[in-house]
Amino acid sequence: MRFKKELDFVHLSKYFYIFSIALTVAGLIFLAVLGLNYSVDFKAGSNVDIALSKNLTADQIRPAIEAIDISHEPSISIGDKRVNIRYEQELTEDQDEAIKAGILKLDDKASFEINTVDTEMAKELARNAIYAVLISCLGIILYVSIRFEWRFALAAIVALVHDAFMVVAVFSIFRLEVDLTFIIAVLTIIGYSINDTIVIFDRIRENLRFGKQKTYEDLKILVNKSVAQTLMRSLYTAFTVFIAAFFLLILGGESIKMFSLAMVIGLLFGAYSSIFIASPLWLLLKKRQKQPVKSSPAKG
Amino acid sequence: MKRLMSFIITVAVLTGVMVFSTPGLLDKVHLGLDLKGGFEILYHAEPMEQGGELTRASLIKTAESLEKRANALGTSEPEVTTEGTNRIRLKIAGVTDEVEVRKKMKEPAVLTFRSAAEGDAAETYSKIELVGSDFVENGAEIGRDNLGRPEISIKMKDKDKFAEITKRLLGKELAIYLDENQLSAPQVNSEITAGSASITGNYTVESARELADTINLGALPLKLTEKYSQSVGATLGKQSLDQTLMAGLIGSLIILIFMIGMYRLPGLLASFALILHTWLLILVFVVADFTLTLPGIAAFILGIGMAVDANIITNERIREEVRSGKSILSSVKAGNKSSFRTVMDSNITTIIVAAVMFGFGTGAVKGFALVLIVEIVLSIATNLYFSHWLLTLLVKAGKLNKPKSFGVKESDIRAL
Numbered sequence: 001m002r003f004k005k006e007l008d009f010v011h012l013s014k015y016f017y018i019f020s021i022a023l024t025v026a027g028l029i030f031l032a033v034l035g036l037n038y039s040v041d042f043k044a045g046s047n048v049d050i051a052l053s054k055n056l057t058a059d060q061i062r063p064a065i066e067a068i069d070i071s072h073e074p075s076i077s078i079g080d081k082r083v084n085i086r087y088e089q090e091l092t093e094d095q096d097e098a099i100k101a102g103i104l105k106l107d108d109k110a111s112f113e114i115n116t117v118d119t120e121m122a123k124e125l126a127r128n129a130i131y132a133v134l135i136s137c138l139g140i141i142l143y144v145s146i147r148f149e150w151r152f153a154l155a156a157i158v159a160l161v162h163d164a165f166m167v168v169a170v171f172s173i174f175r176l177e178v179d180l181t182f183i184i185a186v187l188t189i190i191g192y193s194i195n196d197t198i199v200i201f202d203r204i205r206e207n208l209r210f211g212k213q214k215t216y217e218d219l220k221i222l223v224n225k226s227v228a229q230t231l232m233r234s235l236y237t238a239f240t241v242f243i244a245a246f247f248l249l250i251l252g253g254e255s256i257k258m259f260s261l262a263m264v265i266g267l268l269f270g271a272y273s274s275i276f277i278a279s280p281l282w283l284l285l286k287k288r289q290k291q292p293v294k295s296s297p298a299k300g
Numbered sequence: 301m302k303r304l305m306s307f308i309i310t311v312a313v314l315t316g317v318m319v320f321s322t323p324g325l326l327d328k329v330h331l332g333l334d335l336k337g338g339f340e341i342l343y344h345a346e347p348m349e350q351g352g353e354l355t356r357a358s359l360i361k362t363a364e365s366l367e368k369r370a371n372a373l374g375t376s377e378p379e380v381t382t383e384g385t386n387r388i389r390l391k392i393a394g395v396t397d398e399v400e401v402r403k404k405m406k407e408p409a410v411l412t413f414r415s416a417a418e419g420d421a422a423e424t425y426s427k428i429e430l431v432g433s434d435f436v437e438n439g440a441e442i443g444r445d446n447l448g449r450p451e452i453s454i455k456m457k458d459k460d461k462f463a464e465i466t467k468r469l470l471g472k473e474l475a476i477y478l479d480e481n482q483l484s485a486p487q488v489n490s491e492i493t494a495g496s497a498s499i500t501g502n503y504t505v506e507s508a509r510e511l512a513d514t515i516n517l518g519a520l521p522l523k524l525t526e527k528y529s530q531s532v533g534a535t536l537g538k539q540s541l542d543q544t545l546m547a548g549l550i551g552s553l554i555i556l557i558f559m560i561g562m563y564r565l566p567g568l569l570a571s572f573a574l575i576l577h578t579w580l581l582i583l584v585f586v587v588a589d590f591t592l593t594l595p596g597i598a599a600f601i602l603g604i605g606m607a608v609d610a611n612i613i614t615n616e617r618i619r620e621e622v623r624s625g626k627s628i629l630s631s632v633k634a635g636n637k638s639s640f641r642t643v644m645d646s647n648i649t650t651i652i653v654a655a656v657m658f659g660f661g662t663g664a665v666k667g668f669a670l671v672l673i674v675e676i677v678l679s680i681a682t683n684l685y686f687s688h689w690l691l692t693l694l695v696k697a698g699k700l701n702k703p704k705s706f707g708v709k710e711s712d713i714r715a716l
Contacts, residue, residue: 111533
């Protein structure tokens with residue numbers, strides 16, 4: 001903890017702004033060109049997840065699943081004692097059963113999870129998710145504005161939209177599958193990343209009460225001090241939640257893999273943004289308010 | 301001494317209650333079908349015929365009818381709920397013959413009156429004379445015949461049609477079928493012109509009531525199409541449950557070890573509060589009869605991570621106060637006070653997000669949000685109030701008076 005006073009977070013933040021902006025631009029380009037790799041939750045179609053008692057190859061499985069009358073070529077991914085088959089078309093009950101029967105001939109201990117969503121439903125899910133993100137942002141802006149001031153609210157929102165977007169960007173860049181649990185993860189990250197930010201803002205607000213900060217330099221020192229004072233806290237809290245999410249990722253069930261992955265990525269960005277983005281951004285907003293004071297020497 | 305005693309008694313009693321009740325509680329937790337296998341279907345309901353009307357009442361009737369059918373097929377605890385104006389969600393766990401169940405669910409029960417066509421074997425009837433839509437909706441009632449036996453009366457929409465049929469079939473049987481099941485095959489004794497028919501037979505009041513209900517339900521003209529379906533095999537569900545629980549257990553253990561290593565005795569108190577928090581959450585699940593799903597477990601584990609935050613924020617704050625040279629008691633007081641606001645602020649913002657998720661979500665999202673909200677409320681109670689109380693009790697009892705017990709080195713303390 002002795003390094004506390006030596007780190008100039010405000011100064012460092014310039015480099016992190018550049019990093020975040022670069023990643024945002026990259027994310028935007030990927031999103032615009034490739035979009036997201038939507039799962040059936042949003043795209044309509046069927047997803048067949050099979051747990052096997054032995055390993056099967058794609059060639060062994062193919063005849064079993066191609067027997068059904070379907071125009072699209074399904075995509076098959078093989079894991080350890082697991083197979084995932086994706087159809088862009090919604091399977092009917094009969095087709096569901098035909099696939100099951102085919103696989104069961106190869107492995108009578110196979111267990112299935114089949115998800116089918118139709119297009120209209122998928123659109124509705126996506127629409128609701130977007131509304132949910134927007135409304136939670138509004139709610140947070142409102143709450144933080146009341147409890148703190150609008151500059152804190154604005155900085156907090158930028159930081160949390162940043163976190164949420166970074167997760168979306170990483171998923172787009174690495175072509176990771178976006179399903180319903182991904183949306184849950186993004187919403188949770190929004191709720192969680194604001195926690196870290198608020199802890200630091202709370203400290204800034206508290207420190208503001210001691211003595212007057214007349215110049216930008218004063219404020220800068222105050223922000224650096226506040227971030228340093230809360231740094232260990234932020235790191236510890238981020239660490240504990242990270243541990244929870246991390247173990248869900250490596251050990252948790254297959255169907256929440258994407259949720260856990262999104263959480264892990266989001267938590268890392270959440271901790272990063274609350275330290276290097278949110279507070280310096282608040283300073284930037286506050287600086288503009290302070291300028292008139294500096295230009296009138298009468299008040300010195 | 302009094303304070304120390306109340307501390308020891310509180311901890312001992314709570315530990316006892318938790319240890320003895322946990323196995324029973326865990327057995328009573330209602331598992332979602334993603335954890336025990338089963339299937340979920342979201343139906344879109346629309347009128348059977350074009351121009352027909354879809355009312356709230358007909359939707360509820362259809363849902364009831366689905367539930368009855370599921371029960372009749374011997375499935376355990378089917379869950380049928382209506383959603384919005386035209387949707388019905390059906391959840392059935394532990395089904396062995398899924399195909400059969402899904403087929404039976406969707407098919408509208410068709411009520412037909414049939415007569416023997418030429419070439420039919422004895423007591424089989426294949427010529428359909430009347431169909432479900434020929435009857436007045438909800439027109440089946442039970443009554444008693446002259447001998448006091450229960451009978452079911454049905455009303456026809458078109459009197460003349462019925463009159464023609466009964467005249468033609470005089471002395472022959474007019475069999476009543478629900479789907480392909482023959483309910484009864486009464487003989488037509490006279491031409492019926494009043495537009496209502498009675499079904500008599502060896503019915504008890506109960507079986508007559510059931511048949512009348514079935515006829516009423518069967519005649520209900522709502523067409524169901526599957527909008528979303530999820531089916532999970534029992535083995536896969538069990539596997540998900542085991543994996544996720546294991547992940548949660550290991551994650552939680554590491555968090556507890558971290559807390560104790562970092563904050564010593566206060567960390568131990570925090571760990572106790574965390575365990576109490578988890579136990580209370582399970583209790584809420586059982587008492588409120590929530591269904592635990594996979595996203596629910598994820599929220600559960602994540603919530604533990606977040607509940608730790610409250611403890612870390614408080615303990616870090618107390619350490620800071622200790623370092624500034626205050627006495628332990630005033631450090632604990634000041635630390636509790638100033639961290640309270642921070643913890644509340646951060647918890648409330650998370651509740652805002654969870655409430656939005658609950659409002660906009662369906663199924664899995666709603667479940668996740670609900671767990672998160674319950675968890676935050678419990679966390680405020682246990683990790684804020686209860687943990688503060690325990691800590692203050694110990695400090696006042698004089699058992700926690702060295703900076704070392706808070707993980708603070710003597711050398712870090714500034715002189716006042």
